[in-house]
Amino acid sequence: MEAALDDVFVDDITFPATDGYSLAGTLFLPRGAKGHAVLINSATAVPRKIYRGFASYLAHRGCAVLTYDYRGIGGSRLPTMVGYNQPKSLVGFNASMSDWAALDVTAAVRWMRERYTTLPFAYIGHSFGGQALGLIENNSEVSRALFVASQAATWRLMAPPEKYSVFAFMNFVGVPLAHMLGYAPGWVGIGEDLPKGVFLQWAEWVSSPRYLFDSKLPALENFAKFKGELRALCFSDDPWATRPAVELLAAGFTATRPEVLTVKPSDVGAKSIGHFGFFRPEHRDALWRGAAEWIQGE
Template identity: 70%
Template sequence: MAEAEVDDVFIDDITFPAVDGYALGATLFLPRGAKQHAVVINSATAVPRKIYRKFAGYLARRGFAVLTYDYRGIGDSRQRAMLGYNRPKSLVGFKATMADWAALDITAAVKWMRERYHTLPLTYVGHSFGGQALGLLANNNEVKRALLVAAQAGYWKLMASPERYRVYALLNFAGTPLTRLLGYMPGWSGVGEDLPKGVFEQWVRWVMSERYLFDDPDLRTLSNFPRYAGALRSICLSDDPWATRPAVELLCTGFKATTPEILTIMPADADAKTIGHLGFFRPEHRDTLWRGAAEWWRRKADRVTARFSYSDIKQPASSPLSPSSFRGA
């Protein structure tokens, strides 16, 4: 595994074992100088780790040791070996669920970074599903700070209209028949990367449930939500039709041992025309969104010297679906 030096950052493509031994494809970004924080970036559904490469490099140049990786069945973790046996290229018959991603893959990523950088504070970045999964981890108490980006309880009726109707039709009238026919959910249908059948089917059940994953009676790891007691900041992008403010608030009600800080950011706050569900990680946000995140982690946000600080954003009044409305989550 050769280590390359790019723009004052060491970048190493590696593998590390999931909880069950499945080898996950990953990339480690290291600063040349002293390391101040360890960061694990956890992907959205059907999104490969390469989407986060520029953001990870930005953080590494500022003293963060950063890990990005692919969940099983995605990107470089699609054809990795498990217990010495090669997985087939096709996802037909590939056994995985979203609950597996959390319990086996994300849990292992947190453990791997915690053990490797045990003297550094551990920071968690969760994009969409990656943010949802924080509450499912048995070892989420190892995380000191968590930044959730566009992470929501994704019930379809909490999505913005007309996107909610497109999603409903895609999942039920196109995705479900395709998955049953092919044995996996093809990315060309509009979801991103190909998805294992079990992942897609569990995702559909959650999206069709009023309280999303909180309504899953078989999801025993929901009991881990109250274990997380670290700092929690959840970013809601105002033009994101998937992770709307009510959906973000609903997810945050599960974190009962901490006080989530929910910030709604409009594109104008970041000198942008659009941001959307994926846009936070675009490199044009280096001096705005990315800088705000890095400063929050370092506890050095300065409203006078910083060009952009999340504390400058004026927040809207509580939405009709406020966190207090879902205290049973």
């Protein structure tokens, strides 16, 4: 364990998914007393390092925070046996988005809950990370959930012209390429490389009118198990997580009353926020502070 900035301890760890697969995570701990436990759940094809600044900020405020990578992503991608520190090919790697939820997110929630039994437990979901909360069987362990640009990501609810670009890319570029190569390469603009099964399920959901709600996943019944507080943030310049898309996802949580807030960049003195901007450090004194205060019930 090494000391980091702002009196926050940072520790890279591994923990087992529900099927035993080893997941890479980073634990951020305050030097003083811990008042809350927080799990940050990543967007699709996004490595956990993107959330490092926000996680450190929360730890500085007294939270024990875990970030982690889903299987096949970042530190949770197996290394090759040949060469130095090179990731193993994802060809033949078996994983789907529903696997990410059932095997990886479920395990991360369990790991944090078992480790910090007495602390209030908050869940932060960025994009897919928010969607996953509705799919996991142990979401009742979470007392507060903050969604950041998390939506039912059907192309139909995205802003034009982006919606047409996404539909065309997914179906006419991404899907054929995933079948041809055996995985979805990050160089096409999706972020990190994705396992074939993850990308194909994602593309299927994006093409469906109600996104994952049109699937026949048995795990959809878990949406009704979440009874905690839910706040969903959407940003007016985000072409993917538009307010209708965020509202559609939030409406799936029928056992609580989600609060959906739209933030304009001008509200926080910014030129842009978009789908990823919330996690930029320049929003420390505005977006981060407001989010932290809500997570900590202040």
